[in-house]
Structures are given as C-alpha cells and as structure tokens.
Amino acid sequence: MSLSDPIFYAYLLVILAGFLPTDVFRFAAVLFSRRINEDSEALIFVRAVATALLAGVIARLVLAPSGDLAGVPLWLRLATIAAGVAAYFLFRKSVFAGVIVAEIAIIGGAILFR
Amino acid sequence: MSQAFNCRDIPVTEQTETGAPTPEEAPHVWFWRGVRAAVLSVQGVVLFASFIGFGGLIRDVGFPLGAALLSTLVIWALPAQLILVGGFAAGSPIAVIALAVGLSSVRFFPLVASVMPMIRGKSGLGTQLLASHYVAVSAWVESIRLMPAIPVEARMPFFFGLSNVFVLGSAVATLVGYLLAGTLPQALVNGLVFLTPIVFLLQLVRNARDSVDWLALGFGLILAPVFAQFGGAYELLWIGLIGGGAAYGIGRWRRTRA
Numbered sequence: 001m002s003l004s005d006p007i008f009y010a011y012l013l014v015i016l017a018g019f020l021p022t023d024v025f026r027f028a029a030v031l032f033s034r035r036i037n038e039d040s041e042a043l044i045f046v047r048a049v050a051t052a053l054l055a056g057v058i059a060r061l062v063l064a065p066s067g068d069l070a071g072v073p074l075w076l077r078l079a080t081i082a083a084g085v086a087a088y089f090l091f092r093k094s095v096f097a098g099v100i101v102a103e104i105a106i107i108g109g110a111i112l113f114r
Numbered sequence: 115m116s117q118a119f120n121c122r123d124i125p126v127t128e129q130t131e132t133g134a135p136t137p138e139e140a141p142h143v144w145f146w147r148g149v150r151a152a153v154l155s156v157q158g159v160v161l162f163a164s165f166i167g168f169g170g171l172i173r174d175v176g177f178p179l180g181a182a183l184l185s186t187l188v189i190w191a192l193p194a195q196l197i198l199v200g201g202f203a204a205g206s207p208i209a210v211i212a213l214a215v216g217l218s219s220v221r222f223f224p225l226v227a228s229v230m231p232m233i234r235g236k237s238g239l240g241t242q243l244l245a246s247h248y249v250a251v252s253a254w255v256e257s258i259r260l261m262p263a264i265p266v267e268a269r270m271p272f273f274f275g276l277s278n279v280f281v282l283g284s285a286v287a288t289l290v291g292y293l294l295a296g297t298l299p300q301a302l303v304n305g306l307v308f309l310t311p312i313v314f315l316l317q318l319v320r321n322a323r324d325s326v327d328w329l330a331l332g333f334g335l336i337l338a339p340v341f342a343q344f345g346g347a348y349e350l351l352w353i354g355l356i357g358g359g360a361a362y363g364i365g366r367w368r369r370t371r372a
Binding site: 006007010011012013014015016017018019020021022023024025026027028029030032041043044045046047048049050051052053054055056057058059060061062063064065066067068069071072077080081084085088093095096098099102103106107110111114 | 160163171173174175176177178180181184185188189190191193194195196197198200201202203204208209211212213214215216217218219220221222223224225226227230239242243246247249300301302303304305307308309310311312313314315316317318319320326327329330331332333334335336337338339341342349350351353354355356357358359361362365366
C-alpha cells in the first residue's frame with residue numbers, strides 16, 4: 001500500500017480530492033444557510049469557473065481521449081458532437097434527441113471508419 | 115422532460131378515502147412514496163444513462179472499478195467525479211485535483227441552501243447533514259418540483275426515498291457501464307464512452323442561462339486544446355480560472371455598462 005500503487009492512490013484520491021472538497025460545501029450550506037443570495041458576485045464567478053472547468057474536461061474527452069476512443073478518427077468525434085448539438089436544437093432543445101443522434105453517429109461511424 | 119411524473123400521482127392525503135383523518139402518516143410510507151417517485155422519474159433515466167457512460171469511461175481510462183463505485187457513493191456529483199478521473203488520467207497532483215473538484219462543487223452550496231429549508235421540517239442537524247450529502251442536481255430538480263405537494267413533516271422521509279434510489283441506482287449503473295465496456299463490440303463501447311461528453315455538453319448548453327454561462331462554456335472548450343499543449347499539471351485549473359474568469363469579467367463589464 002503506497003502512493004505508487006495506482007489502485008490505492010485512486011481510493012485516496014476519491015476520499016481526499018473528491019469526497020472532502022465536495023461535501024464540505026454541502027455541510028457548510030446546512031450550517032450557514034440563513035440567507036444565501038444565488039446572484040451574489042462570488043457565486044457568479046464560481047459558477048463561471050466551474051462551467052469552464054467542466055467544458056474543458058468535456059473537450060479533453062473528445063479531443064484527446066485516453067482509451068479505446070482514441071482509435072476513432074478525430075473528424076468523426078467532432079462530427080458526432082456537431083450532430084448531437086444540431087439535433088438538440090432541431091428537436092426543440094431535447095437533450096434526449098441530441099444524445100440519440102450523437103450515439104447513432106459515433107457507433108455508425110465507428111463501424112464504417114475505424 | 116419533467117412532465118412524466120406528476121405530483122398528482124402521489125396520494126397526498128388519504129383522509130378523504132378512509133374517512134378518518136390521518137394527520138401523521140408513518141415516515142416509512144413517505145419513504146416508499148419517494149422511492150416510487152424516483153423510479154418513475156425521467157430525470158432518473160438521464161441520470162442512470164450518464165452513470166452507465168461514466169462506468170464505460172473509467173474502464174477506458176484505467177480507473178479502478180472499486181474506487182469509481184466509491185466515488186459515486188461518497189462524492190455523488192458526476193462533474194466532480196469526471197474532473198477527478200480526468201485528473202487521474204492526466205497525472206495531475208492530488209492538491210490540484212482537490213482544488214478543481216472543490217471549484218466544481220461550490221455550486222452545491224446554493225443548491226443545498228435552497229432545498230434544505232424546504233425539506234428539513236423538525237429534523238435534527240445530523241439528519242440534515244446526512245440529507246445534504248444526497249443533494250445533487252437530479253435530486254434537487256425533483257425536490258423543487260415535488261415537495262410543495264407534500265406535507266412538511268413527510269418531506270424528509272420522501273426525500274431520502276427519492277435520493278437513495280438515485281444514488282444506489284447510479285452505483286449500479288456505474289457497474290453496468292463498466293461491465294458492458296468489457297463485453298460489447300468495439301463500436302458500441304465507443305458509443306458508451308461517448309455518452310459522457312455528449313450528455314454533459316448538452317446539459318451545459320441547456321442550463322446556460324445568460325451570456326456568462328455561454329462565454330464560460332465556449333472559453334472552456336476553446337482553451338482545452340490550447341492548454342493541452344503547454345498547461346502541464348495545472349492545465350485544468352488554468353482552463354477554469356482563465357476561461358471562467360474571462361467570462362465573468364466580460365459579463366460584469368457588460369452589466370456595469372448597461
């Protein structure tokens with residue numbers, strides 16, 4: 001059991017870098033939930049940072065996937081995202097429709113082009 | 115999407131049918147009504163699909179299954195879990211991952227603060243702290259929608275029924291995704307792994323309320339390939355702070371000018 005053991009390290013990561021920094025905000029909200037203004041400047045800033053962070057993670061998953069998805073050509077991954085977003089808007093902002101169309105695109109594309 | 119389960123499906127009061135008024139029904143009755151509400155919820159379907167994708171993804175990046183299941187139970191925030199797994203795959207230092215996860219989880223503060231006064235009733239602090247752990251976007255959305263039709267004292271047991279189905283169902287979905295990724299043909303595995311980015315991207319698009327949200331989303335997407343070149347260990351944080359900071363700054367500048 002050491003930090004160099006990737007399995008042990010993953011568990012450690014979940015507790016120290018996942019559980020603690022997440023639930024500290026949930027617990028703090030219970031303790032200090034007198035009057036929280038959802039439109040305060042600090043929360044607008046944090047929301048923007050969190051959105052950009054998550055967008056960055058999504059972009060990385062698509063542009064530089066680390067596993068089997070790397071075998072799918074980049075243009076197909078980008079075309080899949082474009083198809084999903086287009087379907088989302090075409091079907092009156094339906095997340096479900098966007099996901100279905102994207103899945104058809106990536107699975108069909110993977111069968112044909114990889 | 116949110117219409118599939120209607121508050122009217124729950125028999126809120128049974129006084130009228132039984133004749134004798136039953137002002138306080140047993141908490142376990144309301145717990146099971148919460149379970150039923152979760153099972154019938156469309157929000158739950160999207161949630162479980164996302165976690166199936168997460169299960170497929172972690173197998174693809176080589177994150178251990180046990181740690182991933184634990185993350186679903188104790189973190190219970192898919193964006194935070196995604197950032198954590200992404201940081202693990204990129205070899206980011208643990209403090210950087212913790213900071214990035216913390217930044218993404220600050221949003222629970224207003225979520226919990228807004229739902230807790232609604233559900234707490236006369237429950238003690240310990241119960242409220244436990245309940246707060248179950249608050250995530252899914253349970254929050256369904257609570258805000260369903261709670262007004264439920265008697266105040268019944269809300270906490272109802273919430274625990276609802277949110278436990280979401281959490282445990284998501285843990286099962288994580289496992290299912292992981293197992294599927296090991297057995298399905300390659301093209302279907304690719305589809306499974308792709309669930310995560312497409313579901314999250316579309317949810318970010320759907321949740322974008324104002325120009326700050328749109329700018330933060332766009333900057334995050336654009337900055338990711340830039341920082342992949344020279345961001346190093348702090349890549350994620352730079353994307354968040356620079357992309358989000360710029361979006362906030364532009365939004366504030368436009369507000370003060372208007």
